[in-house]
Amino acid sequence: MISELIKLRYRAIDLDTDEWSQLVPDDSVYADPTTLAPMDWRWREREVHALLSAGDDGMLFVAGTCTYQSRFYPLLDHVVLLTIPTTVATDRLANRTTNAYGKNPAELRRELQLRTVVEPLLRRSACLEIDTSSQPVASVIAVITNHVAAGHSGQSRRTRPL
Numbered sequence: 001m002i003s004e005l006i007k008l009r010y011r012a013i014d015l016d017t018d019e020w021s022q023l024v025p026d027d028s029v030y031a032d033p034t035t036l037a038p039m040d041w042r043w044r045e046r047e048v049h050a051l052l053s054a055g056d057d058g059m060l061f062v063a064g065t066c067t068y069q070s071r072f073y074p075l076l077d078h079v080v081l082l083t084i085p086t087t088v089a090t091d092r093l094a095n096r097t098t099n100a101y102g103k104n105p106a107e108l109r110r111e112l113q114l115r116t117v118v119e120p121l122l123r124r125s126a127c128l129e130i131d132t133s134s135q136p137v138a139s140v141i142a143v144i145t146n147h148v149a150a151g152h153s154g155q156s157r158r159t160r161p162l
Contacts, residue, residue: 001082002063004137013051015043015064020051030067030114042066052076059148065118070125080144081126084133086115 005012015021026040043066052062052075062076073079084092093102093111102108123129128147132140 001137001140002061004141005061008141010061011056011058012061012063015048015062015066016041020044020048020064021066026067028067030118040067043069043072045071048072049075061144065122073125078128078148079122079126080147081119081122081129082132082140083119083129084131086112088133089115 002012002014013020021041021043023039024042025037026042027038028040030040043064045068049072052060052072089111090108093108096102102111128144130140130143135143
């Protein structure tokens, strides 16, 4: 999604990358149980806060999820939840070529478990939910940008597809 937004000349950033996130010790339900010590990916809070607080007048899309993301909600105008059925998620993880995460059975189990814990929380905070399983990316982008434009034309907008 982020790469397609960039191709369309939107400013878009994936926060689930090493530039914006780091692996830290964590003893919560979100921690990865497959590591020697429980760990979880967390956004680099200072950097993400600076990104979202910048006085840029343009639209910025950010993607990603982290344990304490609700701290950043006051800096966002929209929180969009992109969903897919579990069977589609499992298939996409098994067949994607961009990275190997989710191919390991323990990672897949963790991902499926996190879906049951995290997705309901995300759903409660989202202003828009889109099932992306049967829509082309261009259609999803159109729904999001139309949603943003309809409610906030002329204002600075930061939208977070999850």
